[in-house]
Ligand code: K7E
């Protein structure tokens with residue numbers, strides 16, 4: 001017993017000598033020595049200095065990257081390139097309990113149940129942050145799934161997926177998710193033409209019956225949800241629509257979607273036909289779709305739509321006739337349509353052309369107004385003359401793809417796929433300014449807030465398709481490679497290679513960290529997937545279990561370091577429903593909950609209520625436990641699910657569980673507790689002797705410590721009550737629980753003390 005108290009005192013002592021220990025170590029090598037030993041140049045050191053982020057310092061920008069086929073979103077910081085989180089979106093993610101608790105499974109299943117099948121992966125391509133006046137506002141994140149056309153809504157208050165909407169008319173998508181300047185709509189354009197609504201039509205009727213489409217999903221910002229009933233689509237010709245962007249400023253109210261395979265070619269290698277790749281690139285131009293979505297919105301309101309699979313669709317002939325849809329030729333098999341920050345231009349690059357084309361919105365409007373069309377396509381859509389709408393065409397390199405913008409006026413960066421380069425250029429003057437080689441075969445690229453009305457410049461990330469020789473080999477499947485580039489000067493400088501172990505990430509978006517205001521806890525008893533109070537949340541002391549024939553329903557809680565209840569009894573074949581509420585208020589005090597040999601794994605962040613429903617299909621003894629190392633007694637955060645066989649008769653055999661204790665044990669425990677209180681008092685003495693109230697982090701820790709001390713007090717009272725009744729067993733056990741709360745108090749107190757010492761707390765006059 002005494003030993004534990006001594007340990008605590010030793011712990012306290014290490015805190016105060018820690019600073020000395022650090023300064024005495026590592027004196028031997030100089031910076032030059034390290035550079036020599038590791039073969040680093042001065043340029044390397046400069047790059048390191050520009051990215052290295054010391055302990056405790058935060059990144060200037062956060063990035064939300066597509067996780068590709070992993071169906072997740074990857075969150076990392078810039079300039080450190082440290083990964084902070086994977087957000088489960090279209091795929092179950094066990095650590096976050098995503099797809100394992102009933103609440104999140106509902107979100108996932110709403111999006112993953114497709115015509116009776118369950119699709120548990122997503123090919124995520126383009127994330128997009130909600131915008132206000134064309135600038136990212138940090139409230140919501142959207143991302144599309146190309147394979148099973150869907151859009152997910154992630155709330156950036158807690159970085160959790162809240163909603164997945166399936167597109168009922170498309171069979172694949174690509175041109176999403178991108179938001180209108182005030183996030184009224186999230187756009188999603190189809191990729192591979194197919195009959196709208198998903199019916200079967202022979203491929204020979206491709207031109208007549210196969211179609212593309214673009215969907216405008218109505219977003220309700222107050223509710224934080226997409227409203228399918230207020231959303232609409234526009235039917236498009238069966239060209240392979242590709243990427244989309246919304247206009248802003250002067251072009252607000254319009255959207256732009258490029259396309260490839262305007263040839264409408266259908267391959268069939270096995271039938272002796274040349275492949276898709278030959279037929280889809282045979283002609284010199286494809287079409288940029290120019291859409292007046294505000295006008296489309298009016299026509300939808302006026303009832304000019306037909307309904308396909310529950311979706312309001314503006315028919316192609318109506319869109320063509322009513323001035324909603326126009327086409328402009330674009331050279332050759334383009335990829336990417338990116339509106340400039342001022343909304344005056346749209347840049348499209350041809351994968352098989354060395355040029356980027358800068359379209360002028362003003363010229364496009366003039367041509368439309370004057371009715372100056374070079375003709376119509378087969379579906380009656382007016383075609384605007386390329387020459388009449390172009391501002392500049394600039395030769396950038398082999399295989400230009402995507403474009404992002406700088407904080408400096410007229411400066412753009414375009415990814416050059418075949419050359420594996422980034423080209424920096426001036427789209428106003430049509431001049432190339434700089435080129436930087438990357439490794440290898442860059443796809444998208446991303447500048448800080450580089451697709452908004454006010455890009456931040458500073459850094460650029462190259463999202464490369466191949467990693468080849470950049471990292472230590474880890475087998476035939478290579479990591480992805482995001483390369484960080486400094487764009488603050490005239491010349492671009494490569495700073496850092498980050499391997500990403502999830503892929504393939506197509507696009508990423510960034511935001512100034514200070515624009516994000518995520519919460520650190522939920523109001524107690526919250527269903528985080530609906531943002532509402534859970535009907536299953538309980539407070540401390542009102543935990544209970546409802547048992548009915550065939551069903552056991554537990555309303556429990558978790559808090560350092562126990563789960564209530566600790567024993568759950570059921571019969572073989574019962575349905576078991578466990579609702580748990582995390583009673584913690586303290587930051588980062590997440591508990592987990594897993595049941596032996598069952599597919600149950602929950603994550604309970606402070607305040608959250610989650611539920612698990614499963615079948616106890618086999619009799620046995622199943623330990624359950626907390627999966628997060630939450631406290632010193634985390635391993636003891638455990639319990640038993642006891643599943644009795646059918647027709648089980650209680651055994652008459654005598655049994656015993658645990659040890660028994662005497663008065664001497666109790667007295668020794670109490671004596672040790674009193675000494676521990678002395679240690680706690682000294683920590684409290686230090687904290688209250690400094691200006692801890694000026695440190696919000698310390699204040700939060702002190703609040704938590706005060707909570708724990710309150711629990712210690714009530715355990716102490718219980719032990720004293722049992723002592724009065726000379727029930728030494730229970731008296732000793734409650735005295736031990738009293739000690740456990742003291743340990744938690746001391747642990748938190750020491751954390752506060754360290755924080756205060758490291759952040760320069762000052763003595764105050766009492
Ligand atoms: Cu891979 Cu935007 Cu889907 Cu280009 S996309 S690279």
Ligand code: CUA
Nearest residue numbers: 626628630634
């Ligand atoms: Cu709670 Cu470990």
